[in-house]
Amino acid sequence: MTDVLREIGKIARALDSIANIEFKEYQLSKGQYLYLTRIFENPGIIPDKLAEMIKVDRTTAARAIKKLEEKGFIEKKPDSKNKKIRRLFVTAEGAELAPIIQLENEYSNQIALQNLSAQEVEAFTKTLRTLTANIDEEWLSVKKGNKRPYLKQTKE
Numbered sequence: 001m002t003d004v005l006r007e008i009g010k011i012a013r014a015l016d017s018i019a020n021i022e023f024k025e026y027q028l029s030k031g032q033y034l035y036l037t038r039i040f041e042n043p044g045i046i047p048d049k050l051a052e053m054i055k056v057d058r059t060t061a062a063r064a065i066k067k068l069e070e071k072g073f074i075e076k077k078p079d080s081k082n083k084k085i086r087r088l089f090v091t092a093e094g095a096e097l098a099p100i101i102q103l104e105n106e107y108s109n110q111i112a113l114q115n116l117s118a119q120e121v122e123a124f125t126k127t128l129r130t131l132t133a134n135i136d137e138e139w140l141s142v143k144k145g146n147k148r149p150y151l152k153q154t155k156e
Contacts, residue, residue, distance in 0.1 A: 004131075015108050022104060026097055027071055033101045035064045036090065039074055040098035044087040055139060073097065 016031060023033045038053055039045060045053075051061035065088065068074045073094035079085035090098060113121050142148065 008131075011112065015112075018108070019101075019104060023101070026100070028073075028097075030064070032064050032068055033104075035061070036068060036073055036094055037098055037101045037105070039068075039088045040090045040094065043089050044077075046085060046087060050088065068094070 019033055020029060020031070023029075028036065034054055035050065038050055042050075042053075047061055047065055048058065050065070051058050054061065065074065065076075069076065072091055074088055074090050076086040077089060079087055113124075116124065138148065
């Protein structure tokens with residue numbers, strides 16, 4: 001059986017490594033480019049939603065958010081109705097950097113998909129969206145403290 005997730009993981013790790021090297025000159029490290037882009041695309045997002053979107057725990061997201069804030073790329077602003085809620089926005093400096101990150105993403109997509117036809121790209125995208133939906137359910141379930149049943153499968 002082909003281990004699709006290993007191949008997806010290799011691609012994700014390679015592209016993340018490339019991005020971390022390329023964005024080092026902008027003082028972005030360890031995936032911070034991801035957070036900055038998602039905040040740019042979703043102005044006013046709350047940290048919990050951002051963590052869920054990127055599929056990391058709150059603590060990991062909080063560390064990245066804090067570092068981006070210290071570097072002046074993002075800022076937290078209180079919600080207009082509920083002052084306890086802090087919303088995330090890119091600063092002018094972050095807004096200058098976000099389009100560069102988006103260009104890198106477009107280029108990486110172009111390179112990754114270069115030998116596929118438009119129909120293959122469409123079918124592959126549809127398949128990946130199905131995989132993502134399947135994993136999202138599992139991720140949410142495990143985040144809520146549920147156990148996955150794979151050990152039971154090997155005992156039967």
